Amino acid sequence: MSYDYTFDDLAVVMGTYNEEAAIGTVLDDIERVTDGRAEVVCVDGSSDRTPDIARERGARVVEQEPQGYGVAVKEAVLTPDRPVVVTTDCDDTYPMEALPEFLEFVNDGYDVVSGDRLYHGAEAMPAFNRAGNAAFALLASALCGRRVHDTTTGMRAYRRDLLHRITWTENTGLSAELLIRPLMRGYRVREVPIEYRERAGETKLDPLAGGAAIAKSIVKVCLEERRRQLG
Template structure:
């Protein structure tokens, strides 16, 4: 496996003016307003927000009302939406989140601080505190994904499928992303196996608002397949 040194250190610290927060949205009118209001409050309205939306409800209208940039596209899955959101971000630090109000936007300053301390990727670990609001089957599956990825990489990770991460934009732009349902795992595995500085940051995980769209069995099988594929590709690249 070829390794790659981490990105060049930044002389000046990043601020909220350097931050994009991005997400894929699909019929999340129950929560999207709360998520965007939290981002606005925490960052004093200075972060840019990008939503890639395939909704049939009022999600895009609510997002625009909160000042987000909305990119509408036909629903093609989680990874397609998030990858488009990542590539559309224009600022040097990008944070991904979900739009169901499960992730703590009040931790954005901590993630930005970790980037300023030299991290290339900061990954929110939902399982550290137990993730009691997560359905038991999902919690078990996410733990299994982490053990699978750890065994294949030879490096211990604790939450491969979290939706909240911060990245240096240059890392996003350097890597070719290939997965859809398994993109969240890929976004952790490829940078880690290429030698970038990756930190897992424990976060609280809240009960979601609205209904989940992912079938736990079909989605779980696709994620496990993606983890195996990506780990083997990186090991033999």
């Protein structure tokens, strides 16, 4: 099945938390690449000027008490009414120039289009994080029975109806869950190599505690989906 979605059918969403150093650049890039036609939704728990900068650039800001990455991003992906939803991070690490390619794959019938940061080496990513992300991908591949290359990327396109059909349960591990559950339920998933840039601003995630939480989520979600398959 093919579709004829355009940027008028696209929403770009993100959870934002004290990203005033980068949010303006990210929103300007979305505006430039989509000719201002994409809807932008920020679910925000910031104490700095992030929400003000977002509103100044025309984004829809949903205020939320800080409760972690997954709580914000879950709210963000379920908020838009447009049929194609793209997640990104607000730290300027992801290339908005990839949006046309992502939309093209959705139009070709893919339900999820996932940006693979590791394909080109992700040299801007700290080596510890890079090794961890490669390990997450190997763990997920072994448990779900299909090779995946980047389970924790923050940039993906989804068909909106898929996002509302599945119950999302994870917080720190939501990014992996957003890939694994559709994959194990037979949705069409495509990984696409993307460039990954050095982040603007300080990271909020503790790599050790966050990594452990992500690995736990991968195991939990894969086992739940296996049980679901067995009926």
